[in-house]
Amino acid sequence: MFELLVQTGLNALYAASYLSLVAVGLVLIFGVMGIINFAHGELFMLGAYAVVAVYSDFQLPFVLAAAVGLVFVGCLGLVMEWSLFRPLKDNPLGGLVASIGFLMIAQALVSMGFGVRMEHVPPVTQEVIVFSDKIRLPVQRLTVIVASVVFLGLLWAFLKKTRFGWALRASAQDPEAAALQGISVRQTARIAMFIGAGLAGIAGALTAPLISVNPHMGHSVIVAAFIVIIVGGVGSLEGAVLASVVYAIVHTFVTTFADGVLADITGLLLMLLVLVIKPTGLFGTADRA
Amino acid sequence: MIRHVFTGRFNRRSFIKASASLAGLAALNTSTSGLALAADKVVKIGFLAPLTGAVAAWGKPGLDGCQIWAERVNAAGGISIGGEGHKVEFVAYDNEYDPAKARTGATKLIREDGVKFIMMLGGDTWPGVEPVADRTGMLFSTLLPSDLSPDTNTLIAPAEVHPIYNVTGVEWLAENRPDLKTAVMCAQDDALGLPSVATYLAAFEAAGIEMLDEPLLFDPATTDFAPVVTRLLSKNPQIVCLDTCYSDYVHPIVEQLFQQGYKGQIISCTADFYDQMIAKTSKEFMEGFIFQFPDFDDPALNGHGVNFDDPNGFYAEYNKRHPGEWGAVSWEYASIMDLWKAAAEKAGSVEPDAVLNAMTGSGKGNHAFGEADWWGKDLFGIDNALVGDWPVVAIENGKARIKGFKSIPDWYGKHGELLKKHMAAYNQMWDQRT
Numbered sequence: 001m002f003e004l005l006v007q008t009g010l011n012a013l014y015a016a017s018y019l020s021l022v023a024v025g026l027v028l029i030f031g032v033m034g035i036i037n038f039a040h041g042e043l044f045m046l047g048a049y050a051v052v053a054v055y056s057d058f059q060l061p062f063v064l065a066a067a068v069g070l071v072f073v074g075c076l077g078l079v080m081e082w083s084l085f086r087p088l089k090d091n092p093l094g095g096l097v098a099s100i101g102f103l104m105i106a107q108a109l110v111s112m113g114f115g116v117r118m119e120h121v122p123p124v125t126q127e128v129i130v131f132s133d134k135i136r137l138p139v140q141r142l143t144v145i146v147a148s149v150v151f152l153g154l155l156w157a158f159l160k161k162t163r164f165g166w167a168l169r170a171s172a173q174d175p176e177a178a179a180l181q182g183i184s185v186r187q188t189a190r191i192a193m194f195i196g197a198g199l200a201g202i203a204g205a206l207t208a209p210l211i212s213v214n215p216h217m218g219h220s221v222i223v224a225a226f227i228v229i230i231v232g233g234v235g236s237l238e239g240a241v242l243a244s245v246v247y248a249i250v251h252t253f254v255t256t257f258a259d260g261v262l263a264d265i266t267g268l269l270l271m272l273l274v275l276v277i278k279p280t281g282l283f284g285t286a287d288r289a
Numbered sequence: 290m291i292r293h294v295f296t297g298r299f300n301r302r303s304f305i306k307a308s309a310s311l312a313g314l315a316a317l318n319t320s321t322s323g324l325a326l327a328a329d330k331v332v333k334i335g336f337l338a339p340l341t342g343a344v345a346a347w348g349k350p351g352l353d354g355c356q357i358w359a360e361r362v363n364a365a366g367g368i369s370i371g372g373e374g375h376k377v378e379f380v381a382y383d384n385e386y387d388p389a390k391a392r393t394g395a396t397k398l399i400r401e402d403g404v405k406f407i408m409m410l411g412g413d414t415w416p417g418v419e420p421v422a423d424r425t426g427m428l429f430s431t432l433l434p435s436d437l438s439p440d441t442n443t444l445i446a447p448a449e450v451h452p453i454y455n456v457t458g459v460e461w462l463a464e465n466r467p468d469l470k471t472a473v474m475c476a477q478d479d480a481l482g483l484p485s486v487a488t489y490l491a492a493f494e495a496a497g498i499e500m501l502d503e504p505l506l507f508d509p510a511t512t513d514f515a516p517v518v519t520r521l522l523s524k525n526p527q528i529v530c531l532d533t534c535y536s537d538y539v540h541p542i543v544e545q546l547f548q549q550g551y552k553g554q555i556i557s558c559t560a561d562f563y564d565q566m567i568a569k570t571s572k573e574f575m576e577g578f579i580f581q582f583p584d585f586d587d588p589a590l591n592g593h594g595v596n597f598d599d600p601n602g603f604y605a606e607y608n609k610r611h612p613g614e615w616g617a618v619s620w621e622y623a624s625i626m627d628l629w630k631a632a633a634e635k636a637g638s639v640e641p642d643a644v645l646n647a648m649t650g651s652g653k654g655n656h657a658f659g660e661a662d663w664w665g666k667d668l669f670g671i672d673n674a675l676v677g678d679w680p681v682v683a684i685e686n687g688k689a690r691i692k693g694f695k696s697i698p699d700w701y702g703k704h705g706e707l708l709k710k711h712m713a714a715y716n717q718m719w720d721q722r723t
Contacts (some may be wrong), residue, residue: 014515263508
């Protein structure tokens with residue numbers, strides 16, 4: 001039983017790591033721009049397809065493919081900000097609808113370009129850290145965990161220690177006051193969109209060798225990410241990270257000790273419970289301001 | 290892959306149209322060594338299956354196989370109806386495994402395209418199509434006999450009796466590996482997974498193999514299978530059964546089994562694109578993996594009364610056109626067309642009722658793997674499933690090889706009550722589904 005608990009804990013740690021990258025990106029975009037980006041799951045998917053193209057098809061190093069995933073999807077975020085969200089910045093519902101349109105277009109383009117079948121991504125490494133016969137951690141999964149911690153650490157340092165980061169936080173707290181202080185809200189929106197989309201892209205890229213890569217893979221990720229940001233508190237980065245860990249632990253343990261369908265129901269019940277007890281989420285405030 | 294962008298495959302409709310055009314051109318350019326093709330005589334066949342989405346692996350490869358079948362048949366003079374050759378054309382509609390889209394597609398194929406027969410994957414999409422079938426009397430086929438019920442007598446399951454044939458893999462395993470006595474199983478919680486769970490439970494019970502745990506069901510939206518595999522392996526099973534998981538699940542589950550140190554037997558309904566699984570694990574790990582769908586270059590298909598024309602040549606042609614795409618259904622829809630063609634020629638008509646009578650009238654039919662019986666009243670409430678022998682396949686040295694053919698009716702004769710018991714427990718009997 002002890003070994004089963006430890007192995008399940010390691011599984012949960014991996015799930016929490018990539019989910020927190022996706023959720024933090026989603027929160028960042030909402031916090032600065034007030035946009036609920038429904039296409040965030042597709043940004044995750046596009047990060048995975050960047051790996052398919054660069055690493056699987058062109059057989060370039062995986063590190064380069066992951067970097068391409070981050071930059072390419074980040075740049076796509078800039079395009080989304082310019083073409084979808086900026087013209088609709090005073091219309092939150094319009095941004096939501098536009099992002100749904102984008103996700104459908106992204107799925108269709110990927111289906112046309114790569115086909116509808118799952119893609120084969122060769123393993124980067126088959127090394128496994130063996131703690132005991134029943135406790136094993138594949139190096140590929142450890143890489144995702146470490147990379148997630150590094151990227152979240154870099155994001156934290158950026159937001160807390162740099163002028164751009166301060167500007168971003170100021171814009172998120174009070175866009176009008178930030179503008180009066182000379183902060184370009186448009187510039188901060190671009191930065192937020194690049195970082196938010198890039199985090200989803202790198203999450204997709206890092207997990208591509210470990211999951212089934214297909215045009216519809218973003219669906220389950222976005223559902224989990226929305227549960228996470230509601231539990232953590234919409235607009236709270238710390239809440240998103242903590243809620244990712246809580247959700248991953250609950251979902252993974254229920255899957256292992258009960259079944260996968262019950263795990264999905266439990267995740268939704270967790271969200272419901274938090275909304276009943278604290279409607280703003282664990283770290284959220286009543287308003288985005 | 291990304292190379293599709295450079296080869297001009299910009300959408301599925303243009304792809305399908307191009308394929309149909311090529312088939313037509315090929316037919317027109319052939320020598321008329323057989324029947325004379327009447328230029329204006331065309332029989333249209335509907336192909337209503339998922340060509341995109343998560344279940345596309347059990348639709349799209351089948352359409353590709355049908356195009357090859359059509360070219361072969363048209364090149365030989367087409368279908369002979371009343372001594373006159375008729376060219377075959379497939380009209381495809383992507384139902385995306387969605388019941389509403391399937392209903393729209395069925396209506397379009399019948400009313401606008403004038404098809405004479407519609408092939409489906411079935412499953413979750415059949416309830417959407419059933420009212421159209423009942424209203425029009427159109428002849429439909431499904432790969433999933435669990436769609437059958439007495440409510441619709443124009444639905445047939447002539448190619449495979451999913452999931453009943455899964456019993457043959459377990460039976461073969463019990464005979465050849467009697468040392469394996471314990472098993473666990475996982476499956477997605479849907480119309481494909483659940484009847485298969487019931488079938489495997491019956492097969493394991495009949496073989497004296499103990500289930501160490503309840504079948505672990507997971508949501509079809511699952512992407513990370515590590516927790517599922519951790520749970521499966523916590524019971525120390527000698528056999529891990531992957532039920533009828535989609536290939537999008539089989540691959541990551543197998544990879545997790547490998548990474549979590551499993552060294553036992555794996556059995557699964559399918560192992561589509563198993564070369565990729567070998568690449569992600571190892572040849573040694575995949576050795577002995579049992580499933581139910583052969584590669585058609587298998588020498589065993591050249592004997593045993595196999596009723597599929599030149600299986601090796603078909604496989605070679607398929608792989609030439611669609612390298613790495615061969616899967617469980619690549620031959621199945623084409624095999625159904627063999628039966629339909631024979632029945633239409635026997636009836637001298639392509640009308641649905643005439644073909645159905647010619648096909649099922651004698652109670653027997655030429656299934657892909659030998660002579661078979663129209664069967665199913667016990668389980669499906671109607672004898673519209675063609676049941677005979679089915680191959681058991683194992684991966685040996687990185688290649689799928691048929692290990693033998695087992696009789697489904699023989700197994701059912703001995704263990705039918707067990708199967709009914711487990712089907713009823715999962716609400717999969719026809720009277721529970723309708």
